[in-house]
Amino acid sequence: MRLTALLSMAARVVVPKDYRFGTNRPWTVAAKRLNPAGKKRRKVFVEPLAPADWSVLKGDTVQILTGKDQGKQGKVIQVFRHRNWVILEGLNTHHRYIGKTEDYRGTYIASEAPIMLRDVALIDPSDRKPTNVQWKFTEEGDRVRVSLRTGRIIPKPVVERRDGIVPQQWKDGPKDTSPEDTLEKTYVPSLKTLEEDVMEKMGIQETRRNKRSYWY
Amino acid sequence: MGVLSTLLRGLVRGADRMAEFTSKKGARTHNKGRGSRPTGLRLSSRKFISIRSMIPEFVVPDLEGFKLKAYVSYRCPRGTEPPLTARSVFADVVAPQIKKDFQEGVFNKEQLEKYGFESQQEGKLFKLYPKNYVR
Numbered sequence: 337m338r339l340t341a342l343l344s345m346a347a348r349v350v351v352p353k354d355y356r357f358g359t360n361r362p363w364t365v366a367a368k369r370l371n372p373a374g375k376k377r378r379k380v381f382v383e384p385l386a387p388a389d390w391s392v393l394k395g396d397t398v399q400i401l402t403g404k405d406q407g408k409q410g411k412v413i414q415v416f417r418h419r420n421w422v423i424l425e426g427l428n429t430h431h432r433y434i435g436k437t438e439d440y441r442g443t444y445i446a447s448e449a450p451i452m453l454r455d456v457a458l459i460d461p462s463d464r465k466p467t468n469v470q471w472k473f474t475e476e477g478d479r480v481r482v483s484l485r486t487g488r489i490i491p492k493p494v495v496e497r498r499d500g501i502v503p504q505q506w507k508d509g510p511k512d513t514s515p516e517d518t519l520e521k522t523y524v525p526s527l528k529t530l531e532e533d534v535m536e537k538m539g540i541q542e543t544r545r546n547k548r549s550y551w552y
Numbered sequence: 553m554g555v556l557s558t559l560l561r562g563l564v565r566g567a568d569r570m571a572e573f574t575s576k577k578g579a580r581t582h583n584k585g586r587g588s589r590p591t592g593l594r595l596s597s598r599k600f601i602s603i604r605s606m607i608p609e610f611v612v613p614d615l616e617g618f619k620l621k622a623y624v625s626y627r628c629p630r631g632t633e634p635p636l637t638a639r640s641v642f643a644d645v646v647a648p649q650i651k652k653d654f655q656e657g658v659f660n661k662e663q664l665e666k667y668g669f670e671s672q673q674e675g676k677l678f679k680l681y682p683k684n685y686v687r
Contacts, residue, residue, distance in 0.1 A: 339568045506626040515628040517619040525644040527668040529678050530687040538611060542677055546684065 356380055357418045359450060382420050383454070391458060391469045391481055392422055395493030398456040399466040404428060409459060413448075421450035462488045 349363040356377045360367035371377060392398060392412060399409045410424035428449045433442030457466035460483045467483040469490060474480055481490040497503075508514055526533070535542065575584040592602040634640065646667045653659040665671075673679040 339571055501626055503626040508625045508627075509623075511622045512625045513619070513621045513623065515625055518624050518628050520619075525641055527641065527645055529685055531678055531685050534611065534613075538613060540611070545675070545677065 354379060357416065380419070382418065385420065387417070389471065390417065391471070392453065392456065393493055395495065397459050398422065398424065399459055400424070400427060400451060400456055401466065402455045403451065416450060419450070420453040422453060422456055423448050423450050458490060460486055460488055461490065462486055
């Protein structure tokens, strides 16, 4: 059952209901070391927050309210909804060695620790101070985040692609179809099937017919 | 191979019994196909005659001046077209003709053939029912 087991494992990771989520993704080796299958870990209590009320998105600028880096502003790089965590870029760091081998002591890097959602606040773009935020609807019907202190709308952060491609600045290669050619409507609706249409265009004549057949 | 060795580090050892038995697995005298359709007839004299019409032939039109290429640019906006159903084809092709004829007063319920209605599928190559074409 070797290869088939591997293939079924690679398809989807099934996580038990009381799984203790950490910063590692559940299918990685590190996560399996911390949460081996069958082991019940101490339950961690998470303040319930409806998915619709979640205000901090990846790419937002937030300010830390408590802790070591109190008062500093940083960009959110990762959000863990199941633990109410956010990870900010370069803030709330501790240092550790990475890539240690037998002879080499490893590279000393700063790694960010997750911060609870309660300890961060979104920043109002007008005065760059932390503020509370509510979800409201605009005149047009869009759902936006509104700062409670000033009433300014906080725009959603631009989602960057993981491969770094900015679609608007993309230069088409030789095998790329341009947007104009892609969006051009060349379909002419007709009552012919695809096969009949192709036969007419190519000038194929088929006079043979299938023999009558029966099935029961 | 690295992932397989991590698996082998587990407790179970042995062959993969649940894998599909393909033509590559048995003895060299074991003749097993890979699901291809026959392209001719085997006679009683153990001869094989190949029938040209059973061999699939690709019909490729002339692609001169064809603008679509293999990939789509990232700059294209996302979106979908409304799905193509029988109702939408009727509304695009037949309904305007019927409306025009009705307004001129020429519409006749008995003469639906001129709008493309086929009462019998008998002499057709591609029958709608029972459907004998793929697309």
